[in-house]
Amino acid sequence: MDGLTSEFDTGTAVAARPGEPGTWDAELGEGWRIGGGVNGGLLLALVGRALGQELGATEERAAHQDPLAISAYYLTPGVPGPATVRTEVVRRGRAVSTAQASLLQPGPDGADVERVRVLATYGDLAGLDGDASTTATPPVLPPPEQCVSAAQAPPDFLKHASLLQRLDLRLDPATTGWAVGRPSGTGVIRGWLRMADGREPDPLLLLLAVDALPPVAFELGLPGWTPTLELTAHMRARPAPGWLRVNLTSRTMSGGYLEEDAEVWDSEGRLVALSRQLARATSPKPA
Template sequence: MAEAVTATARQATVGDSEFDRDTALTRRAPGVYDIDLSAGWTIISAVNGGYLLAVLGRALADALPHGDPFTISAHYLTASQPGPAVVRTDVVRTGRTLSTGQASLLQYDEQGDEVERIRVLASYGDLDSLPDDVRTTAKPPAIPPIDQCFGPEDGPAPVDGSSALTERLMLKLDPSTLGWALGQPSGRGEMRAWFGLKDGRDPDPLSLLLAVDALPPTAFEIGLRGWVPTVELTVHVRCRPAPGPLRVSLVTRNLAGGFLEEDAEVWDSADRLVAQSRQLARVRLG
């Protein structure tokens, strides 16, 4: 059944996908890019942080001499809205194997003044040039087959406008992390799922920036509900993912002072750890 789901979904290709179209930028001048942030990547009215990181990641791939993100750290300053935005990039350093740049995404307020939404610092390289030597104690998450997991389509009908993001994803959640959906959160702060793009586009380094921030927040399994806005998110891309669905595991071990950390691992169909991330997020208590 899992093989059938994957096969029927595989339609779009890298460069010819809704994800690629909605993260595409127009270069206005060297280091300056225009984009219309799509409402298709929102939850309620908030633009997803992983989608925004992919937008900035694509701009830096164009601005820097290297094309693959190795590490990218983002600070989310103000909430982004669907609509026009400007991305400004600066090249900090270029080297033979790594180049470093920074970028900011800005939108306009009601008075027409620029408001900075996100600022990132990133190092880029060539993932295909990395050695094959892997020494790790990490293991892929134990997730049931896709046909034994559950997606948004298996739950009640969403509120209008609340599920634009999930409508663009192939997201199948591990039943053992779905207690929150039944009113019985486990309290463990874990979330695991199969992940892909709905149109079947295979994963690449830029889509990994989306994958780490596309699952329901671990706060739900701790017993909290509501928006969990990201304050800071750092992603390490470890290698180019193989074709096929990804497995994403999120874990939170500490919630204190109204903030929690969320650690993510992303594994590809070849059982390789292709991305890791940590984010700090704010939660609303009570």
């Protein structure tokens, strides 16, 4: 980035409100929309930034600025415009700290409307980096240049997804049948991900990555928007620079609700983040 501020850092910026401890001002940008609202991963990363700043170093404790586990309940859609994050430290420990936060925006009558409520455990991922064991394996993908760019998505999808202009997203052609009306029904979408402006990944960007791909419901033959009700993400390591590989799967749908599991692997083949969300399948929006 050569010292320039990335779109992601601008889009998740928070500023402490003078005289109001635990209150952070922010602006949700028009460029992060997906469907009718701002992308849920962007909202999570913005709240995550506020929590990391709230849990900075004190005279008694080292900084706990990395999310280790973070759970978000999406109450109402975030929309472009001013926003407020209110944070509260629940417990500040030596190895980890726990805090909660709410993201709010002014409603039509001027009263605050809560968009997202978060409970999170923070620590220092640098202290966790090292040997790791897992039975999971990185998704096998064609090289990025042989994958399907998000810019090739159907026009009806792109006009509702300014988010995709911020990303360099390359989907595995084997999981893009939904884009041409032939979903596989396997419940898998996978691809390469990096920021379009070259910003390298870090733990905050992983919070966006777990919710950045098209919903796996599309490949299940459910083309409507799929609003997230709850999302829990675990960060396992600081990602290395370069492409991320993201693998989405879903195995169960009942009563119009489905789970979506995400695994994020870095350029060194390490599993750096996992998430599970509960989402609701909806009817397609009118064109």
